[in-house]
Amino acid sequence: MQIPQDLIETAALKLKSVQSEAEFFQLRSQYLGKKSFVLSSFAQLKSLDANSKVAAAKELNILKGKLNKLFEAAIKEIQAKTDVSLLDVTLPADPYLVGAEHPIAEISQRVINYFLPLNYQVFSGNEIETDFFNFEALNFPENHPARQMHDTFYLNAGSKSEYLLRTHTSNSQIHAMLREPLPLYMLSPGRVYRCDSDTTHLPMFTQIEGLVVDEDINFGDLKGIIINFLEYFFNEKMEVRFRPSYFPFTEPSAEVDIKFGNNGWLEVLGCGMVHPNVLKGCNIDTQKYRGFAFGMGIERLAMLYYGVEDIRDFYSSNLDFLNQF
Amino acid sequence: MKVQYSFLKNFLSTDLSQAKLADVFTKVGFECECEGSIIDFDITPNRGDVLSLRGLQREFQAQQSKVFKDTLHYKTLTFKKDKTIINKIDKSGCGNYQLMLVQGLTSVRALDSKKRNFLSAAGVSLIHPLVDLGNYVMLEMGTPMHVFDSDHLELPLNILFPISKTPFQAIGGDTKIVEPSSLTIQDQKGIQAIAGIIGGHETSVSKSTKSIAVEAAFFNPDKIANQARKYGLATDASHRFERGVDPELQQRALARFLCLLKEIAQYDSIGCYEGSSAKLKPRAISLSVERFNNFSGLLLSPKKIKLSLETLGFTSMPTKTAHLKFQVPSHRFDMELEEDLYEEILRCYGYDNIPINPPKSGPVARATDYSASEKFKGGLVFGGFQELMHMPFVSTETFNALNSNDWSPAELSNPINENEPLMRGSLFGSLFSAINLNVKKGYSAMKFFEHGNVFHKVKNDFAQESHISGLIYFHESQKTWSDKSLQYDFYSLKAEVLRLLETLRVKSIKLAPNASSTTFTINAMDIFAGKKKIGMLGEINPTATQKLIKNPAFGFEIYPEKISTKPSTLKLKPVSKFPSSSRDLNILITQSYSYAEIETVLLNNKIQFLHSLGLVNTFEGKGIPNGSISMTLRFMFQSPVKSLKESEINTSMDKAFHLLNKAFKAKIRS
Numbered sequence: 001m002q003i004p005q006d007l008i009e010t011a012a013l014k015l016k017s018v019q020s021e022a023e024f025f026q027l028r029s030q031y032l033g034k035k036s037f038v039l040s041s042f043a044q045l046k047s048l049d050a051n052s053k054v055a056a057a058k059e060l061n062i063l064k065g066k067l068n069k070l071f072e073a074a075i076k077e078i079q080a081k082t083d084v085s086l087l088d089v090t091l092p093a094d095p096y097l098v099g100a101e102h103p104i105a106e107i108s109q110r111v112i113n114y115f116l117p118l119n120y121q122v123f124s125g126n127e128i129e130t131d132f133f134n135f136e137a138l139n140f141p142e143n144h145p146a147r148q149m150h151d152t153f154y155l156n157a158g159s160k161s162e163y164l165l166r167t168h169t170s171n172s173q174i175h176a177m178l179r180e181p182l183p184l185y186m187l188s189p190g191r192v193y194r195c196d197s198d199t200t201h202l203p204m205f206t207q208i209e210g211l212v213v214d215e216d217i218n219f220g221d222l223k224g225i226i227i228n229f230l231e232y233f234f235n236e237k238m239e240v241r242f243r244p245s246y247f248p249f250t251e252p253s254a255e256v257d258i259k260f261g262n263n264g265w266l267e268v269l270g271c272g273m274v275h276p277n278v279l280k281g282c283n284i285d286t287q288k289y290r291g292f293a294f295g296m297g298i299e300r301l302a303m304l305y306y307g308v309e310d311i312r313d314f315y316s317s318n319l320d321f322l323n324q325f
Numbered sequence: 326m327k328v329q330y331s332f333l334k335n336f337l338s339t340d341l342s343q344a345k346l347a348d349v350f351t352k353v354g355f356e357c358e359c360e361g362s363i364i365d366f367d368i369t370p371n372r373g374d375v376l377s378l379r380g381l382q383r384e385f386q387a388q389q390s391k392v393f394k395d396t397l398h399y400k401t402l403t404f405k406k407d408k409t410i411i412n413k414i415d416k417s418g419c420g421n422y423q424l425m426l427v428q429g430l431t432s433v434r435a436l437d438s439k440k441r442n443f444l445s446a447a448g449v450s451l452i453h454p455l456v457d458l459g460n461y462v463m464l465e466m467g468t469p470m471h472v473f474d475s476d477h478l479e480l481p482l483n484i485l486f487p488i489s490k491t492p493f494q495a496i497g498g499d500t501k502i503v504e505p506s507s508l509t510i511q512d513q514k515g516i517q518a519i520a521g522i523i524g525g526h527e528t529s530v531s532k533s534t535k536s537i538a539v540e541a542a543f544f545n546p547d548k549i550a551n552q553a554r555k556y557g558l559a560t561d562a563s564h565r566f567e568r569g570v571d572p573e574l575q576q577r578a579l580a581r582f583l584c585l586l587k588e589i590a591q592y593d594s595i596g597c598y599e600g601s602s603a604k605l606k607p608r609a610i611s612l613s614v615e616r617f618n619n620f621s622g623l624l625l626s627p628k629k630i631k632l633s634l635e636t637l638g639f640t641s642m643p644t645k646t647a648h649l650k651f652q653v654p655s656h657r658f659d660m661e662l663e664e665d666l667y668e669e670i671l672r673c674y675g676y677d678n679i680p681i682n683p684p685k686s687g688p689v690a691r692a693t694d695y696s697a698s699e700k701f702k703g704g705l706v707f708g709g710f711q712e713l714m715h716m717p718f719v720s721t722e723t724f725n726a727l728n729s730n731d732w733s734p735a736e737l738s739n740p741i742n743e744n745e746p747l748m749r750g751s752l753f754g755s756l757f758s759a760i761n762l763n764v765k766k767g768y769s770a771m772k773f774f775e776h777g778n779v780f781h782k783v784k785n786d787f788a789q790e791s792h793i794s795g796l797i798y799f800h801e802s803q804k805t806w807s808d809k810s811l812q813y814d815f816y817s818l819k820a821e822v823l824r825l826l827e828t829l830r831v832k833s834i835k836l837a838p839n840a841s842s843t844t845f846t847i848n849a850m851d852i853f854a855g856k857k858k859i860g861m862l863g864e865i866n867p868t869a870t871q872k873l874i875k876n877p878a879f880g881f882e883i884y885p886e887k888i889s890t891k892p893s894t895l896k897l898k899p900v901s902k903f904p905s906s907s908r909d910l911n912i913l914i915t916q917s918y919s920y921a922e923i924e925t926v927l928l929n930n931k932i933q934f935l936h937s938l939g940l941v942n943t944f945e946g947k948g949i950p951n952g953s954i955s956m957t958l959r960f961m962f963q964s965p966v967k968s969l970k971e972s973e974i975n976t977s978m979d980k981a982f983h984l985l986n987k988a989f990k991a992k993i994r995s
Contacts, residue, residue: 094805097709097772101702105712105776109699119687127717127778128735128748128787143550145370145567155748156736159785165737165748185687191717191777195741203741204716212687219671220622220682228684242676244354244668246369252668254676255356273620276664290620317713317759319768 003059007037008066015074024078028071038064103325104206104314107302108189111208114232118225120187120210121180125172127191128155131162133171138249139277146248151195153203165193169209170249173274173293176211177282182289183214189298199310206298213274213284213291219252222271222292226256230268233301234260241265250293251275260304268304269296326366326376329446332439333364336378337385338396349388350381353672363446371659373546373568377467380656387636387673397465399580404599411600412481418508418520419484420543420572422600425579426475427586428536429593436461436589449561453530454589455537458582460561467656468541468570468578469562471510471518473528475538479513484520484542484600491516494526501556508548510540521549521566523558539582541575546658569658572605608653609642612666620667622680633673634666697829698885701793702776704825710772710795715755717777718745726869727751729843733782748780752794753844753865753880757873760798764874769800776885794882796865797821798874815848815864818879822852822862831859831888838919844869844880852883859887898965905936905963908978912991916945916954923956926988932977936963955994 004010011031018024030036041060045053101109112122126133140146153165172188180186188209197203212221223242230238239259247253250272257265271294276286299311306325308314313321330343339346347357347364355375356367366381374380383393404423414422435441435454440461444451449460459470491503493516501519503509508520518524521544530537546569553563579597586592614627627649631641638654653660660666671679702712718741724734728750735748749755752775759773774795781788797818803811819836826834833855840847842861849863862881870878914923920940927938941957949955960981962974985991 092806094809095770095803095811097711097770099706099709099772100711101706102712102714104714105702117686118684119689121687124791127789128780143547145550148370153740154738155787156738157782157785157787161785163787183688195739197741202716203718212685214685214687216619217685218620218622218682219676220680221685223676223679224682225684227681242679243352243356244672244676245356246354246371248371251662251664252671252676273664276662315714315716317715317755317762317773318766319711319763319771320766322711322713 003041003063004037007031007063008070011067012070015070018074018078021075021078024071024075031067032064032071038067098323100322100325102314102322103302103306104298106325107298107305108206108208110233111229111296111298111301112187112189114229115187115210118185120185123172123176123186123188124190125166125169125175125188127166127193128163129166129171131164133174134164134166134168137174137278137281138170139275139281140248144248146246153193153195166190167194168192168295169207170293170295172209173211173249173278174282177213177279177284182284184211184291185214186211199312202299202311202315204315205311207295208298209293209295211274211291211293213279213289215289217273217290217292219273219292222273222294226269226271226294230256230258234258234305245270245272247272249275249278266304268301269294271295326368327360327363327447328366328378328381329443330359330362330364332443332446333378333381336396337382339385349385352675352677353384353388355381355384370568373565373658374467374571374656376565376568377463378465380467383638390632390636392636393638397581398584399577400583402576402580402583402595402597404576404597406600407481407598409481410596410598411484413483413485414601415485415508416601418486418545418548419601420545420605421575422482422484422542423540423575423579424482424598424600425539425541425583426536426596426598427539427583427592428475428595430455430535430537431591433534433590453532453534455530455534455586458585458589459539462578462582462585463561463565466574466578466581467565468574469521469565470578470582471524471540471562472530473517473524473538473540474530474534475528475536476534477528478517478538481513482517482600483511485509485511487511487516493519495519495523495556496526496529498526504552504555506548507552507555508544519552519556520544522553522556522560522563539579541578541582543570543572543575569656571656573655605655607655608660609650610653610660610663610666611644611646611648611650612663613648616663617667617670620664621671622682623674625670625674630670633670636673637669639666639669697888698776698791698793700829701825701883701885701888702774704828705774705793705795708772708821708825710774713756713759713773713775714777715752715759715775717749717780718742719747719749719754720745721747723754723871724750726871727753727844728781735780735782735787750779750781751844752777752779752792752882753796753869754871756794756796756880757870760796760878761873764800770798770803771800772797790884791886792882793885794880796878796880798876798878800876813879815879818862818881819850822860822881822883826852826854826859826888829888832893836862836921838921839863842866844882852881854888857887859884901963901965903964903966903968905961906969906974907959907961908974909941910958910960910978910982910985911994912956912958912982912985913949913953913994914956914985914989914991916952918989920956923958923985923989926984927958927981930980930984932960932980932984934962934964934969934973934977935960935981937961 014027018027038060045057048056135147152167155163157163169188169190169192176186191204192207193204195203227240230240241257242254245253245255247270253272255267256269257267260266274291274293279286299314343359347359351357358365368375386393411422411424433454436457441451444457444461447464451457455472459472463469487503487505487509492500493503494500503516503519509516510518510520517528544566546567549566553559618624634651640652642650642652644650724747732750737746740746756773756775760771763771776793778789779792797813799813831854835853836850839849839851842849844866845863846866851858852860860883865878865880939959941959944955962969
């Protein structure tokens with residue numbers, strides 16, 4: 001019995017061009033139907049002698065098996081194609097809303113992320129505060145002109161205690177120093193208030209305060225962490241300048257300027273060595289411990305970082321503005 | 326303090342450009358801004374001694390390592406004590422009081438144009454040549470002066486605090502009620518000036534003035550501070566006296582005044598009187614070189630330290646200890662401690678020259694509650710919420726619309742906007758405004774949240790609570806291009822909040838209806854973690870929105886400080902290897918029962934092998950009796966130790982129905 005050598009290859013080739021189940025079954029009938037070569041060849045076996053019959057039957061069975069496998073695989077593929085209707089996958093997705101952090105929260109987190117691996121603890125303090133924690137314990141004597149630098153909001157308390165909206169996050173320093181064991185490495189993010197409003201000032205803004213109280217702390221430690229932080233934050237080597245300034249709770253005090261973009265020197269934060277009066281007021285041995293503190297305005301950093309010109313945009317709730325972040 | 330660059334340049338005898346001169350002062354702590362031909366100096370409140378040309382000159386010369394040399398010219402004067410001129414002085418308020426009487430003034434003419442331009446650039450109004458001269462000397466030397474028309478004074482003067490509130494007509498004609506806490510200059514008729522703040526109308530100089538009394542004094546900063554504000558005033562004099570004026574400068578300032586007076590007027594005679602010359606005790610501060618070097622990270626020699634401080638006017642004193650000792654110059658009111666000297670040395674050395682150390686880290690940080698709110702907020706962001714931030718000031722109407730009567734507002738005594746005198750008691754007010762604003766801008770679907778504090782008054786104290794509040798609002802029905810409708814309802818909100826809380830692994834979350842909220846309608850629930858209320862969710866009450874939003878909105882508030890994310894010890898249950906089986910039960914039940922009641926009865930009565938319970942659907946309408954509802958409940962059974970038999974499951978299902986029938990008279994729906 002003569003068996004065509006390319007039967008399988010021809011069948012496979014024809015199957016590739018089959019588009020529907022109908023075409024498939026038509027082709028299957030050609031190769032595995034009653035009148036197909038394989039099945040009609042089985043009918044012719046009886047005319048062969050015993051030895052040839054066995055050999056031919058074996059060969060036909062192998063061929064039939066291969067054809068069956070080929071057609072089974074093909075029908076599965078055709079059915080998989082025809083069961084799924086073709087979509088225009090380029091049509092728009094169902095409507096969805098994209099969430100986002102507020103840019104001020106994002107910048108705050110960026111700052112915090114620098115200090116967390118350095119084991120700074122994060123404390124949030126009171127926004128309504130007493131005069132003691134906001135001023136007195138921070139070495140602002142009563143009636144001192146330094147208090148006039150802070151246009152303070154006061155509250156109607158109906159009591160002798162004077163309550164105010166904190167003018168800086170430095171109040172958290174005092175709470176932490178009175179409560180926490182030393183050494184202390186802390187960060188305090190939060191909102192602060194001053195009675196002021198224009199394109200660069202708001203009655204409420206966000207500050208992050210940092211404080212370290214430890215043995216053997218010196219001014220070089222303060223400079224080191226500030227420069228390192230600024231280079232982390234802006235992700236580039238920075239030109240940084242420290243210039244003398246005045247804060248009642250630090251001595252010496254410094255303002256820190258950077259050169260960023262095409263601008264001249266830009267003030268980014270205030271810092272200094274913790275004033276001995278502040279440490280003493282918190283029962284800290286100033287012969288053993290020293291400290292440094294720094295505070296930065298997050299809106300100021302965000303304005304520089306993103307190139308925002310009007311600080312009020314951050315609090316406008318305008319999605320046209322916020323969606324850009 | 327604004328100073329004309331050309332004038333300052335001549336005064337300092339320097340060739341530096343305006344920008345370079347500004348830079349020199351900025352680097353030593355006096356931040357400068359150049360505005361045209363003017364340099365604006367930001368003098369910090371501790372450095373009142375620099376509020377003059379002479380003060381700037383002293384700093385400038387120190388930067389060149391030169392000891393200060395006064396370049397001004399003076400008349401020589403002799404001061405005497407005379408009780409008929411200056412009688413009583415309250416020494417707690419006035420350290421010294423000098424008066425120069427000038428009589429027979431003629432040919433009074435204006436200051437030369439350079440001085441007038443200098444005054445104008447400094448923002449000092451030109452009033453009268455004699456007053457202008459006093460102001461000029463103040464800007465030159467730093468000590469304020471007051472010029473009285475002495476023909477209207479009835480000497481002697483007394484420098485005293487008034488016994489009671491006293492009316493006083495100030496220069497310009499305004500009447501001020503002088504408080505007993507304000508030091509005053511009184512003649513025999515009454516108050517003629519509020520010391521260090523403003524002079525009187527009656528004794529002010531005019532075109533007809535022929536005789537003057539020029540005052541130069543040292544008033545105690547503590548007694549002047551905040552006094553001007555009481556009268557709605559802020560004068561150049563009060564600004565300087567509050568910060569401290571050199572108490573050794575007054576007689577010299579009068580000598581300078583007289584020297585310059587000769588340039589603009591003629592006079593017959595002068596007389597100089599001192600009311601008190603109680604000199605302040607010289608102050609001295611010791612300094613340990615070793616401690617300074619540890620503090621700064623520098624290695625400066627005692628010689629270098631001495632040189633730095635001497636150029637700034639400090640005098641090195643002999644000492645028997647290893648420490649250095651310095652006498653503080655009389656103009657430096659900011660010097661008390663050793664660290665104050667450190668700052669001066671470092672200013673001279675240059676902060677930028679101090680070596681930099683690598684960042685130090687603290688001891689192992691302990692977990693704080695900070696992470697709970699951050700994680701919750703992160704979940705909201707991934708759920709499509711936009712975070713917003715707002716000012717916390719609200720109107721009384723907004724506060725009342727969102728807070729129950731038992732919340733007393735925290736009220737500001739000096740609000741920036743008188744229509745918003747209260748601190749917010751809820752975050753929702755601003756979120757409603759944000760929806761309103763963005764609807765107008767064409768946005769139709771919004772999910773917003775805000776994290777911040779809300780405030781209220783508790784007796785004589787105030788409380789602040791951290792809230793995270795969210796709002797979901799669809800202004801128009803949301804449909805896809807294929808007309809598929811996207812719904813958001815109470816149950817979507819419930820899923821959204823529960824998903825977040827359960828993802829945060831908040832333990833024992835329970836919800837309980839709360840129909841008495843101000844912010845929400847009756848369709849609202851309290852959220853509990855165990856017995857602690859950690860928030861609320863529900864349908865927003867349209868009244869609470871004050872017409873800012875028109876369509877139904879859904880919201881929640883979470884109190885993150887009440888959520889504990891502290892890791893607890895886990896008690897793991899063995900995981901069953903055996904298959905689970907589910908059975909549905911279709912019941913008819915009176916509508917008045919809530920699903921929570923049904924759930925409670927089934928879960929609290931130990932139905933054997935019950936693994937979980939769910940609701941497949943509810944149905945009302947055709948075939949269902951009025952007042953009843955059909956519910957299909959799905960029971961999932963599983964045993965940890967064996968495959969369950971059909972009979973065991975049936976027994977449990979019979980118990981379930983029995984419980985429902987007993988508690989609610991539930992019937993099987995055929």
